[in-house]
Amino acid sequence: WVLMVTAQTPTNIAVIKYWGKRDENLILPINDSISVTLDPAHLCTTTTVAVSPSFTQDRMWLNGKEISLSGGRYQSCLREIRSRATDVEDEKKGIRITKEDWQNLHLHIASYNNFPTAAGLASSAAGLACLVFSLAKLMNVKEDNSQLSAIARQGSGSACRSLFGGFVKWIMGKDESGSDSIAVQLADEKHWDELVILIAVVSSRQKETSSTSGMRETVETSPLVLHRAKEVVPKRIIEMEEAIQNRDFPAFARLSCSDSNQFHAVCLDTSPPIFYMNDTSHRIISCVEKWNRSEGTPQVAYTFDAGPNAVMIARNRKTAALLLQRLLFHFPPQSDVDINSYIVGDKSI
Ligand code: DP6
DSSP, rough: OOOEEEEEEEEEEEEEOOOOOOEETTEEESEEEEEEEOTTSSSEEEEEEEEEEOOOOOOEEEETTTEEESSHHHHHHHHHHHOOOOOEETTTTTEOOTTTTTTTTTTEEEEEEEGGGGGOOOOHHHHHHHHHHHHHHHOOOOHHHHHHHHTTTTTTTGGGGGSSSSEEEEOOOTTSSTTTOOOEEEEEETTTOOOEEEEEOOOSSSSSSSSSHHHHHHHOSHHHHHHHIIIIIIHHHHHHHHHHTTTTTHHHHHHHHHHHHHHHHHHHHHHSOOOOOOOHHHHHHHHHHHHHHHHHOOOEEEOOSSSSSSSEEEEEEEEEEHHHHHHHHOOOOOOSSSSOEEEEEOOOO
């Protein structure tokens, strides 16, 4: 017999960024962060997990290609989930798996991203969140999504925020064990559903410095990052929560743009400096800033993760259409400017 579960998890985009760990193994951050979860139709991972007595080892395939599960992060997630497994019974199939059986049974995991991995868009957040969620369902883990987020966090920090839709806060926590470093939902996907996300895929190249090593170098060498984590982010988190509750777009846009810019300033403050944005990214920022200023009140927020791709959040559909028009005029795809494509989608899950 084979028992299977399939789950789908969207990716999330941080508007107050996580950058820097206080514990590398448990993946504990130096500040809180806030993100928006995307609509699963656009950027998501679908994962099927299967268990069978005929499987002789744990195996995983990503987009059809087998990958190694030996890495510490996968192993932590598998171990944590297995330790919480409970009895499972499928009467129709005549299957009964006890809590103890799970420790010896092997798993096969197949995961697909509905966007090209080559697009250079973060996939680890959706991937690890989906892995943890589908395994938890298969093994009848009784924990709620916040508790599961603490497991996904050990796969990749940003993954913990993908267990909820809408707006999500990752609370950094204080405990050394990481038990209070969890994600909570600030507002559900219906709360502010007129927002539209537009992503300009500026470069499909693999980033040179991974988030993991980039943030390690920042914490080791940047004098600015401590000021950011201790003085700036705590205030921004409070203001951002308020902006989200009140659907205050000007405040939301101001905070998102400033936080993205400070994150990249901290990368520049790292030694040697890390450059994630390129000339096209900078031109997109200027274009949005100019437009926002000419309108008198912000119409679009931008944010950039550890790469040159621009994530823009428009206040509504009409603004999104105008933004796309404007971008296509300034940056036609396949032109000398290296934008490959635009992805437009709803924020809500
Ligand atoms: C810039 O979650 O990819 O996207 O925890 O080492 O796996 P690890 O890093 P990761 O870092 C994401 C960094 C970011 C900001 C964010 O998502 O908050």
